[in-house]
Amino acid sequence: MDYIFQTEKVTKSFGGLVAVNDVSIGVKEQSFTMLIGPNGSGKTTLLNVCTGVLRPDRGKVLFGGADITGWASHRVYEAGLVRSFQIPLPFLGLTVLDNVLGAMRNPGESPLRAPLHRSWLDHEQDNVDKALDILRRVGLARHWDQPSFALGAAQLKMLEVARGLSAGAKLIVLDEPIGGVDPASADEILSYVSGLKAQGLTFLVVEHRIDIAAPFADYVYAMDLGRIISQGPPGEVLNDPKVIEVYVGRDEAC
Numbered sequence: 001m002d003y004i005f006q007t008e009k010v011t012k013s014f015g016g017l018v019a020v021n022d023v024s025i026g027v028k029e030q031s032f033t034m035l036i037g038p039n040g041s042g043k044t045t046l047l048n049v050c051t052g053v054l055r056p057d058r059g060k061v062l063f064g065g066a067d068i069t070g071w072a073s074h075r076v077y078e079a080g081l082v083r084s085f086q087i088p089l090p091f092l093g094l095t096v097l098d099n100v101l102g103a104m105r106n107p108g109e110s111p112l113r114a115p116l117h118r119s120w121l122d123h124e125q126d127n128v129d130k131a132l133d134i135l136r137r138v139g140l141a142r143h144w145d146q147p148s149f150a151l152g153a154a155q156l157k158m159l160e161v162a163r164g165l166s167a168g169a170k171l172i173v174l175d176e177p178i179g180g181v182d183p184a185s186a187d188e189i190l191s192y193v194s195g196l197k198a199q200g201l202t203f204l205v206v207e208h209r210i211d212i213a214a215p216f217a218d219y220v221y222a223m224d225l226g227r228i229i230s231q232g233p234p235g236e237v238l239n240d241p242k243v244i245e246v247y248v249g250r251d252e253a254c
């Protein structure tokens with residue numbers, strides 16, 4: 001299997017409410033896998049179980065061949081499964097470059113290396129080079145010395161992705177990356193995400209603006225009432241009568 005990430009029959013309840021019910025999903029390496037479903041269908045709970053924020057009642061979570069079920073979220077993050085909000089929030093007063101440097105694991109700061117001052121300086125320069133390279137990959141290179149508060153909504157989202165890359169992410173989990181962004185900028189964000197995919201990254205994305213995001217998705221899972229009701233290529237899932245029913249039949253757009 002070329003899945004980098006899987007859940008196997010994951011269930012999570014809150015009291016009597018089964019928020020995620022026997023859910024198995026697979027995320028292929030270098031894919032953009034999208035999770036859709038109306039409000040309350042269990043998407044956020046599933047992401048929480050995937051990233052170690054919540055422990056499932058039953059089932060397994062697998063990442064890169066390891067069983068990570070029940071791992072604390074910081075351990076999941078260190079393994080390279082990064083959810084944007086796990087990275088310390090961008091410091092809006094800091095420059096774009098400093099924000100990317102701040103999310104980096106800096107071997108120069110380890111107490112063992114600190115006495116090796118020369119080595120530490122080399123690492124600093126290396127880190128700046130790496131950070132600038134990451135900024136190029138997300139289209140923020142020319143903003144490197146701007147304070148982050150000067151960025152637009154779309155650029156702030158890309159700064160989040162840049163910080164994920166800087167933290168060594170292999171799989172980036174995004175909750176509504178194009179929420180509150182105009183359609184042209186949304187397209188730009190998704191184009192950059194596609195480019196990063198070609199460079200080896202994998203994305204698991206919850207997105208409400210299905211019309212804009214679907215063309216970029218490789219595979220879609222649709223949830224309703226805690227269960228997966230449809231899965232497949234976007235064209236198939238969006239035309240699945242079961243999916244249309246939960247969105248249109250209930251006259252609900254989210």
Ligand SMILES: Nc1ncnc2c1ncn2[C@@H]1O[C@H](COP(=O)(O)OP(=O)(O)O)[C@@H](O)[C@H]1O
Pocket residue numbers: 014017019037038039040041042043044045046
């Ligand atoms: N911490 C919690 N305690 C109790 N109920 C919760 C909690 N988190 C989510 N739920 C419930 O679980 C269901 C799924 O919620 P959620 O995963 O947030 O759905 P979605 O992200 O698809 O909107 C909802 O009915 C919600 O009210």
Ligand SMILES: [Mg+2]
Pocket residue numbers: 043044045
């Ligand atoms: Mg949610």
